[in-house]
Amino acid sequence: MPLSVILAILGVIASLLMTIVCQKRKDLRLILIAYINTTIGVVISAVNDIFTPDGIGHEISRIFFILGSILLFTSIFKEYFQTFHKGDRILFRGVSKMIGGVIITSNLIFTISLEILIISFCLVSAFMSFRLAIKKKAFTNAFLGISLSTVFSALLLTIIESLGVNEMRLYALGMDIIFFNMLLVTAIITLLEQKLKITETDKIYLKDKYSHELGNILHTISLSYELIKIEDQEDNLYEELDELIKKKISEASDLVKFIRSL
Numbered sequence: 001m002p003l004s005v006i007l008a009i010l011g012v013i014a015s016l017l018m019t020i021v022c023q024k025r026k027d028l029r030l031i032l033i034a035y036i037n038t039t040i041g042v043v044i045s046a047v048n049d050i051f052t053p054d055g056i057g058h059e060i061s062r063i064f065f066i067l068g069s070i071l072l073f074t075s076i077f078k079e080y081f082q083t084f085h086k087g088d089r090i091l092f093r094g095v096s097k098m099i100g101g102v103i104i105t106s107n108l109i110f111t112i113s114l115e116i117l118i119i120s121f122c123l124v125s126a127f128m129s130f131r132l133a134i135k136k137k138a139f140t141n142a143f144l145g146i147s148l149s150t151v152f153s154a155l156l157l158t159i160i161e162s163l164g165v166n167e168m169r170l171y172a173l174g175m176d177i178i179f180f181n182m183l184l185v186t187a188i189i190t191l192l193e194q195k196l197k198i199t200e201t202d203k204i205y206l207k208d209k210y211s212h213e214l215g216n217i218l219h220t221i222s223l224s225y226e227l228i229k230i231e232d233q234e235d236n237l238y239e240e241l242d243e244l245i246k247k248k249i250s251e252a253s254d255l256v257k258f259i260r261s262l
Contacts, residue, residue, distance in 0.1 A: 030075035
């Protein structure tokens, strides 16, 4: 089985998992589209390897890989500036236009190699992902950073190979394998992270709910105590109120233990 077929299978599974995640996480839509573009690219490459090894499939697949890397960069760039420059929309738009201008200028005027441009995207995206991971303590960003680092390494090795160092081809293929495995792992981590966030939300809801109930219990105890202080109470009422206070104190104690366990 050609390597591209294995990578295509990994890409399809990763994209399906990310699609499930995006049912709840709308903020990851751009990353999902990047996953889909990358998967389409590797599927085209696999079909090309099986049916027409000398066809133009690899050139077409490169277009989807480039789109995927740009989308991934855009998504991380947006999250980065929303995190570190929250509310500074003017700055965000300004930097976006500047990057767009650099891309156009690089391609039309200076004709910088496309691989160099994508390498730059991957390197900057990896840096932003790692910084976001440290800031937010988010595993998704950390694994995205690792994925982008492998892309950077694979492209760099490919460029070195194109300069005549054929020994780099094997290492570049190894980086491709690591990259698609990391895409799959990132999708799984994102899915697990989402489940943990839902669990944490449930915990917060339960804490609020039981804290409210605890407040009601304490209020009942306070009223019962005020009634006991009235001297002309009948003995049977006094005993009932005393039992009620003991019961409510016991309930309050159990609730406190439960809340602490959340």
